[in-house]
């Protein structure tokens with residue numbers, strides 16, 4: 464649940480052409496890609512927690528967190544886990560992509576920004592370390608008070624451990640499950656500590672376990688990023704509703720068995736989108752009237768309550784009509 468305002472991405476949907484400079488295995492099942500601008504020159508600025516959409520030559524688009532140095536505008540680094548039963552993203556990256564290949568990518572987008580706090584606790588599971596790594600580097604450079612709990616299946620499967628060990632200042636607990644068991648969440652999440660922000664990224668069971676322990680905490684004390692949609696998206700609210708496009712006055716019926724995004728596309732409306740699963744934030748649209756039924760994994764509780772934006776790829780409407788800024 465991220466508290467920072469999310470700005471609709473429309474307008475920033477121009478694609479960048481990147482070239483793979485280096486591809487390196489960094490742990491069992493994890494490779495890093497170092498990418499530069501294919502035309503040379505500086506890449507767009509980004510901040511820790513940001514991700515890009517990578518458009519692979521096989522037509523698949525997937526999101527990857529930037530995990531290099533934001534101050535180095537000459538290159539981007541991503542770390543990619545070879546997902547079991549991959550439907551084409553990580554499988555292609557691991558088996559087909561080579562140094563020298565060209566790739567299209569979106570501008571960076573940040574749904575998981577590092578906010579000012581007195582102290583930080585980071586909880587990373589497996590490849591969920593990627594968005595957190597640049598946060599740790601930034602906090603180390605400013606002598607901030609931070610602690611990292613980093614769990615993985617085994618030491619060999621855990622990427623960037625040596626890089627993390629070189630960071631100054633923080634307290635780091637590396638916890639390979641086959642040696643030490645699961646992360647001791649009860650010990651570090653026994654109660655809300657005012658002034659402390661908790662950031663979590665990792666597999667769904669880890670995020671759910673952290674959420675369970677933080678349910679009674681003030682809104683915003685826990686920030687998390689999911690790499691895959693949470694269970695609650697299925698089934699979607701089956702009700703029908705209308706969308707009114709404020710700029711043209713056009714009304715679009717959204718049937719019970721179709722997503723709002725897909726109904727809008729069928730009606731000729733272009734909405735930039737990527738994951739179509741409520742986890743990337745690309746399709747975010749402003750709501751001008753009506754009450755959305757939020758089904759995404761991006762918006763904070765306050766943003767849901769305010770109802771000023773909606774992710775039409777998964778969300779629906781509680782009111783008969785939703786008026787969108789389209």
Ligand SMILES: Cc1cc2nc3c(=O)[nH]c(=O)nc-3n(C[C@H](O)[C@H](O)[C@H](O)COP(=O)(O)OP(=O)(O)OC[C@H]3O[C@@H](n4cnc5c(N)ncnc54)[C@H](O)[C@@H]3O)c2cc1C
Nearest residue numbers: 525526527528543544546547548549550551552553593690
């Ligand atoms: C904001 C964001 C940042 C991300 N950052 C990173 C990152 O830094 N590094 C990284 O490695 N990943 C990251 N991801 C995840 C990444 O975008 C991809 O989802 C991941 O690489 C898997 O893609 P894939 O095509 O290989 O697997 P997919 O085909 O998308 O499958 C993913 C998983 O779904 C399951 N699955 C496969 N087929 C099916 C099916 N038919 N039905 C149901 N389930 C199935 C499998 O368990 C599989 O492992 C991020 C995602 C988001 C949203």
Ligand code: FES
Nearest residue numbers: 737739744746776
């Ligand atoms: S397309 Fe990713 S959140 Fe809607």
